[in-house]
Amino acid sequence: MLAAILVMAGIAVAIGLALGWSAIRFKVEGNPLAEKIDAILPQTQCGQCGFLGCRPYAEAIAKGEADINLCPPGGEEGVKKLADLLGVEPKPLDETHGAPKPKSVAFIDEQTCIGCTLCIQACPVDAISGAAKQMHTIIAAECTGCELCLPPCPVDCITMVPIAEDLPHWKWKHPVVMLKQVSGDRSA
Amino acid sequence: MSRELFKFKGGVHPPEHKAESNARPVRAAPLPKKLVIPLRQHIGSPAKPLVSVGDRVLKGQMIGEADGTISAAVHASSSGIVTAVDLQPVPHVSGLPDLCISIETDGRDEWMEHGPLDYRALAPADLRIRLRDLGLAGLGGAVFPSAVKLDPGATQHCPTLIINGGECEPWITCDDVLMRSRADEILQGVAIMRHLLGSTEILVGIEDNKPEAVAAMQAAAARMDFAVEIVVVPARYPGGGAKQMIQVLTGREVPSGKLSTDIGIQVFNVGTAYALARAVHHGEPLISRLVTVTGHVLRPQNFEVLIGTPMHVLIALAGERDGTTGVLMGGPMMGMPMPNLDVPVVKATNCILVQSAELFPPLPKALPCIRCTRCADACPAELQPQELFRFAKAGDFGRAQEYHLFDCIECGCCSYVCPSHIPLVDFYRYAKSEIWTREKDKRAADLARERHEFRQFRQEREKKEKAEKLAAKAQAARAQAALDQTQRAELAAAPAAGAAAPSEADAKKALIAAALARAQAKKAGAAPKNTDHLSPGTQREIEEIEARRAKIRELARQPLEPDEKP
Numbered sequence: 139m140l141a142a143i144l145v146m147a148g149i150a151v152a153i154g155l156a157l158g159w160s161a162i163r164f165k166v167e168g169n170p171l172a173e174k175i176d177a178i179l180p181q182t183q184c185g186q187c188g189f190l191g192c193r194p195y196a197e198a199i200a201k202g203e204a205d206i207n208l209c210p211p212g213g214e215e216g217v218k219k220l221a222d223l224l225g226v227e228p229k230p231l232d233e234t235h236g237a238p239k240p241k242s243v244a245f246i247d248e249q250t251c252i253g254c255t256l257c258i259q260a261c262p263v264d265a266i267s268g269a270a271k272q273m274h275t276i277i278a279a280e281c282t283g284c285e286l287c288l289p290p291c292p293v294d295c296i297t298m299v300p301i302a303e304d305l306p307h308w309k310w311k312h313p314v315v316m317l318k319q320v321s322g323d324r325s326a
Numbered sequence: 327m328s329r330e331l332f333k334f335k336g337g338v339h340p341p342e343h344k345a346e347s348n349a350r351p352v353r354a355a356p357l358p359k360k361l362v363i364p365l366r367q368h369i370g371s372p373a374k375p376l377v378s379v380g381d382r383v384l385k386g387q388m389i390g391e392a393d394g395t396i397s398a399a400v401h402a403s404s405s406g407i408v409t410a411v412d413l414q415p416v417p418h419v420s421g422l423p424d425l426c427i428s429i430e431t432d433g434r435d436e437w438m439e440h441g442p443l444d445y446r447a448l449a450p451a452d453l454r455i456r457l458r459d460l461g462l463a464g465l466g467g468a469v470f471p472s473a474v475k476l477d478p479g480a481t482q483h484c485p486t487l488i489i490n491g492g493e494c495e496p497w498i499t500c501d502d503v504l505m506r507s508r509a510d511e512i513l514q515g516v517a518i519m520r521h522l523l524g525s526t527e528i529l530v531g532i533e534d535n536k537p538e539a540v541a542a543m544q545a546a547a548a549r550m551d552f553a554v555e556i557v558v559v560p561a562r563y564p565g566g567g568a569k570q571m572i573q574v575l576t577g578r579e580v581p582s583g584k585l586s587t588d589i590g591i592q593v594f595n596v597g598t599a600y601a602l603a604r605a606v607h608h609g610e611p612l613i614s615r616l617v618t619v620t621g622h623v624l625r626p627q628n629f630e631v632l633i634g635t636p637m638h639v640l641i642a643l644a645g646e647r648d649g650t651t652g653v654l655m656g657g658p659m660m661g662m663p664m665p666n667l668d669v670p671v672v673k674a675t676n677c678i679l680v681q682s683a684e685l686f687p688p689l690p691k692a693l694p695c696i697r698c699t700r701c702a703d704a705c706p707a708e709l710q711p712q713e714l715f716r717f718a719k720a721g722d723f724g725r726a727q728e729y730h731l732f733d734c735i736e737c738g739c740c741s742y743v744c745p746s747h748i749p750l751v752d753f754y755r756y757a758k759s760e761i762w763t764r765e766k767d768k769r770a771a772d773l774a775r776e777r778h779e780f781r782q783f784r785q786e787r788e789k790k791e792k793a794e795k796l797a798a799k800a801q802a803a804r805a806q807a808a809l810d811q812t813q814r815a816e817l818a819a820a821p822a823a824g825a826a827a828p829s830e831a832d833a834k835k836a837l838i839a840a841a842l843a844r845a846q847a848k849k850a851g852a853a854p855k856n857t858d859h860l861s862p863g864t865q866r867e868i869e870e871i872e873a874r875r876a877k878i879r880e881l882a883r884q885p886l887e888p889d890e891k892p
């Protein structure tokens with residue numbers, strides 16, 4: 139009887155030590171769930187969700203402090219992906235945080251720009267090039283279209299230009315649309 | 327002749343319709359009034375324009391230079407004046423315009439200076455650059471820049487060179503008539519390929535529905551000084567696909583996601599070999615090609631067409647008929663509908679297929695998939711088209727990729743056999759372009775994340791540096807204050823203390839004196855440099871000014887009158 143208790147207690151202590159050691163040895167740095175959520179978010183860093191960028195929003199979702207439908211640039215598809223990842227029901231986008239817009243790039247009217255550097259300080263991805271009293275310009279390839287440079291501009295010289303569809307950006311459409319067109323032609 | 331042939335899985339055998347156009351001899355299309363030459367005629371980066379509006383260009387002159395490695399130049403197809411460098415409609419299914427150079431031809435068709443290249447004397451790398459600058463691109467359909475394909479690389483070897491004369495698509499006969507009429511030049515091009523790739527085995531695969539082409543190529547091969555094997559392969563669509571041709575001729579399969587060069591095989595179209603021979607032996611850039619104009623026209627035939635000729639010119643030449651319902655570039659299986667007929671012939675244009683309601687009845691409305699798997703039987707890439715369709719339709723692109731969507735060659739066999747008339751290939755194209763867009767977005771998002779994180783790191787660092795600087799300044803100020811205090815204390819104590827304090831004060835004085843001397847020397851060194859060789863007049867003026875300055879300095883040194891003080 140006593141031997142059995144001692145054996146059981148010994149096993150318990152051994153397993154406990156092993157678990158304790160591995161908890162220290164294999165400790166996961168950071169929050170892996172937040173990483174996964176951050177990978178889904180579009181990285182516009184626009185702050186429309188009410189957080190200071192994509193990463194803080196991802197962390198808030200991971201902690202359960204924020205809903206999954208606050209990201210307009212991610213759109214319905216982003217919400218669906220987040221729902222899949224977190225195993226919850228997808229819900230419609232929260233319109234109070236803005237509606238999805240076509241992808242755009244900021245454009246600085248160089249005639250009007252006074253070189254105040256306020257937009258440079260606002261840009262979350264350093265996509266504006268310029269210096270004090272020098273003309274500024276957008277590095278279009280790096281602009282995420284977050285619109286954060288619009289409010290600080292004192293002369294309103296920045297506009298958002300939607301990315302036009304050209305040959306390199308053209309996509310095949312879902313064929314169902316084409317089927318409808320054919321039937322329309324035939325009835326006409 | 328005793329070569330063992332293999333079979334590829336699947337495939338179909340649609341009505342060939344080749345006899346319509348391959349009986350008539352090749353005719354040169356007349357010089358059009360206006361040529362529109364797109365800068366993006368090949369896979370890779372589009373060419374960069376070299377000419378501007380108003381320039382006179384000669385036939386064969388480079389008007390767009392290759393941009394990067396995977397690119398090719400474009401050339402003026404005839405002499406004339408550049409009238410525009412702008413967006414023009416191009417032969418693309420989207421109907422979107424692209425950057426083109428428009429040339430108003432002057433009718434003189436005046437060649438620029440050109441001559442043969444001695445390809446054996448040139449270093450292979452130089453030769454490839456010359457070929458890139460001569461605008462060579464694969465004429466079989468993919469228009470991949472040929473110079474890149476002619477590079478065997480540092481480690482790769484291409485012991486087997488396959489020349490593809492399959493031309494399996496119905497209606498198209500441009501490769502057939504090319505082989506019939508220009509077999510010798512095709513094989514001269516093959517000789518250059520062999521030289522660049524170091525291939526030891528050369529196979530020309532031709533489908534058995536082109537006996538005249540086979541005979542012409544065999545006769546030409548007998549005249550060559552190296553071994554070329556002309557292999558007749560059974561006609562079955564898509565036997566002219568590069569991967570299928572490799573499988574039929576060698577029994578080997580190109581692994582998924584790899585290139586044929588990974589298994590030591592390179593494939594070129596016969597048209598590319600011909601263009602290569604013209605380029606090397608005559609110095610002619612790729613400015614014309616054979617184009618089959620067939621279908622619903624009066625005289626279906628092949629034309630030798632200058633790149634940039636509008637398609638409607640060719641259709642008019644072949645005899646336009648009433649009841650045209652549309653025009654395809656390419657064949658009925660893989661061809662693309664053209665948005666309008668002003669679009670020019672490009673390097674990829676092998677066929678202009680005019681459609682009518684009788685020849686190409688409109689497809690009935692698509693019905694639901696009944697999962698009969700006829701498409702899977704027909705698929706030459708051994709995929710599961712019905713599953714791919716399901717995933718593409720549902721937008722489940724990840725699963726589609728797991729089912730090897732990117733091994734699909736878009737041959738159209740599945741759509742051809744589908745009893746429900748589902749445009750299956752359109753779904754695969756849709757899925758592929760969605761996946762490419764997503765990958766592009768993902769790369770953009772990764773870049774944005776990286777830049778945002780770096781910005782935060784930089785701001786943090788700047789803050790820290792500023793704080794450190796401030797702290798250092800405060801520390802220095804405190805130290806100075808402390809020093810002053812001790813000095814004052816020392817001064818007070820000096821009369822009493824004696825030896826140590828004066829020596830320290832002397833050292834300090836010496837330091838100050840040295841600094842003053844240094845400053846004086848610097849000032850002397852920085853004398854104005856334009857004071858040598860002055861005329862006496864100028865010298866006098868300078869002296870006057872100096873005297874005035876001295877006087878002002880003297881005045882400034884005098885104490886102000888008390889009543890002038892504010």
